[in-house]
Amino acid sequence: MREDTMKHTGDADVGHSAMLSNFEALQKTARGFVDQGVVPGVALAWQKDDGPIQYHAYGHLGFGSPVAVNERSLFRIFSMTKPITGIAAMMLVEAGSLSLDQPLSDILPAFRDMEVVVDGDGMRTRRASGPITIRHLLTHTAGFGSAGMTLGGLYVKNGIAPGVRERVPGPGELATPKTLAELGARVAGLPLAADPGTRFDYSISLDILGLVIETVSGMPFDRFLQQRLFEPLGMIDTGFAVDASRIDRFADLPEQKGLLWTLADDPRHSRYSMPYFPSGGGGLVSTAQDYARFAAMILNDGVWAGQPLLKPEIIHIARSNLLPEGIDRVDLPLGQTLAGIGFGAGMSVQLSPGRRTEGMFAWPGEVPVGVVGWPGAAGTACWIDPDRRFFLVLMTQYWPSWLNASMRPDIIAAAYSDMAKEKVR
Known part of the structure; x- marks a missing residue:
C-alpha cells in the first residue's frame, strides 16, 4: 500500500482540488451536482489496483460557507457506521471470542426468551421459534425493528431511536437511553417483528452488536473501535463526537424544505458535540481520508500499510x-x-449484476457481482469491488434522505465508465 495522495490547484479562494488525469467522468459528475446547487460540496476517495489512494474535493462545507471541502472535512456518515461495527465484530470472531452462529443470549442473557408479535400487533405475542445469533445481528435478520420502520411506534415509545440525536420525547415516551447497556435492556424487553433468521428487517441490530462487542471485549465499544481499528488505520478524525478543535472542518447538514434550504444540523451548535451513546448502527462522523483507509483495508484482504489487521x-x-x-x-x-x-458483516453484497434503483437509498447502482458496501442516510456512500481491485468513497451532506435520488447511482456509474474506457486503451 502506497501513501495517500492529494493534488490541489493551490487556489485558496475556491479551494477545489485539481481534476486528476484518471477517473475524469467520476470527478466531472460529482462536480456537476455541486455546480447545479444540489449539494454544497463533495469529497471523493478511490483506489484502483495497487495505486495510491486518490482524492478529489469540490465545493464548500455549506451553502454560503467560505470553507472549501477537502479530504479531511468531517461528515455525518450515519449507516456507513454499520460496516465498521461489522468488521469490529469479525475481529472478535477471528480471536475466537465470538462465532457467527453463537446465540446472543450466551453474551446477553436478557435476550434468551424472546417473544414475537402476532399479526403485527405489539399487544399479542408468542414465543420466538429460535434464538437470535451473531449472524442475525450482522445481517438485520434478528427480528428487531427500528424507529420509522418495522415496529417503529413501539420503539419510539420506549425511546429507542439510535442515530436520531435531536429526539425530544413526546407524551408517554421514554427518554433516549444514555448507554448501550440501557439500550440493550429496553430492546430485550420488547417483542420481535419476526422469528430470528426468517426475514430481513432493516433495524437496530448493529447497535445491539456494539453492546456485544463491549461486553465480550471488556472495554467500551467506542474505545474498542479506537484501539483496534481507528488507531492502526490512522483514522484520526473518526469518532462519535466532534470537539471544538474540529468544528471548523465539520460540514453543514443542509435540509431542503420546499424551495428553501435550512440547517438540520449546524456545526456551531451541533448535536454531535453533545453526549450520546456510541451508536454502532449510525453514530460516527468521518472523513474521506479516514474512510478510504478502512475501505482499502477491506479491499486488500485485511492489510493496511503492510500491517495485517485481520x-x-x-x-x-x-x-x-x-x-x-x-x-x-x-x-x-x-x-x-x-x-x-x-x-455480509454490516454491508450489502452484490450477488447478481446490479441495476439502477431510485428511492430513499438509490442503492447500489449499476455495479458488478461481488461489490460490497453501504450508504449513509445523509448522502455518503462506499463501494468496494474486490474483483476489480477498486473502491470509491463519496462524502457529501443533504437532508432528508430521499433527496437527490440520482446522485449516488450517477457517481458510481461514472466510475465504472472510467474503468471501462481505461481498459479499452
Whole structure:
C-alpha cells in the first residue's frame, strides 16, 4: 500500500482540488451536482489496483460557507457506521471470542426468551421459534425493528431511536437511553417483528452488536473501535463526537424544505458535540481520508500499510453473503426491495449484476457481482469491488434522505465508465 495522495490547484479562494488525469467522468459528475446547487460540496476517495489512494474535493462545507471541502472535512456518515461495527465484530470472531452462529443470549442473557408479535400487533405475542445469533445481528435478520420502520411506534415509545440525536420525547415516551447497556435492556424487553433468521428487517441490530462487542471485549465499544481499528488505520478524525478543535472542518447538514434550504444540523451548535451513546448502527462522523483507509483495508484482504489487521479468510467471510438460508430479498424502508443483494458483516453484497434503483437509498447502482458496501442516510456512500481491485468513497451532506435520488447511482456509474474506457486503451 502506497501513501495517500492529494493534488490541489493551490487556489485558496475556491479551494477545489485539481481534476486528476484518471477517473475524469467520476470527478466531472460529482462536480456537476455541486455546480447545479444540489449539494454544497463533495469529497471523493478511490483506489484502483495497487495505486495510491486518490482524492478529489469540490465545493464548500455549506451553502454560503467560505470553507472549501477537502479530504479531511468531517461528515455525518450515519449507516456507513454499520460496516465498521461489522468488521469490529469479525475481529472478535477471528480471536475466537465470538462465532457467527453463537446465540446472543450466551453474551446477553436478557435476550434468551424472546417473544414475537402476532399479526403485527405489539399487544399479542408468542414465543420466538429460535434464538437470535451473531449472524442475525450482522445481517438485520434478528427480528428487531427500528424507529420509522418495522415496529417503529413501539420503539419510539420506549425511546429507542439510535442515530436520531435531536429526539425530544413526546407524551408517554421514554427518554433516549444514555448507554448501550440501557439500550440493550429496553430492546430485550420488547417483542420481535419476526422469528430470528426468517426475514430481513432493516433495524437496530448493529447497535445491539456494539453492546456485544463491549461486553465480550471488556472495554467500551467506542474505545474498542479506537484501539483496534481507528488507531492502526490512522483514522484520526473518526469518532462519535466532534470537539471544538474540529468544528471548523465539520460540514453543514443542509435540509431542503420546499424551495428553501435550512440547517438540520449546524456545526456551531451541533448535536454531535453533545453526549450520546456510541451508536454502532449510525453514530460516527468521518472523513474521506479516514474512510478510504478502512475501505482499502477491506479491499486488500485485511492489510493496511503492510500491517495485517485481520486474516484474509476473515475478511472474505465479512465480504460474503451471510444471510440465513431461505432469505433471498433485502427489503428497505418505504417499500424498496433491492434485487440480487445479500448481506455480509454490516454491508450489502452484490450477488447478481446490479441495476439502477431510485428511492430513499438509490442503492447500489449499476455495479458488478461481488461489490460490497453501504450508504449513509445523509448522502455518503462506499463501494468496494474486490474483483476489480477498486473502491470509491463519496462524502457529501443533504437532508432528508430521499433527496437527490440520482446522485449516488450517477457517481458510481461514472466510475465504472472510467474503468471501462481505461481498459479499452
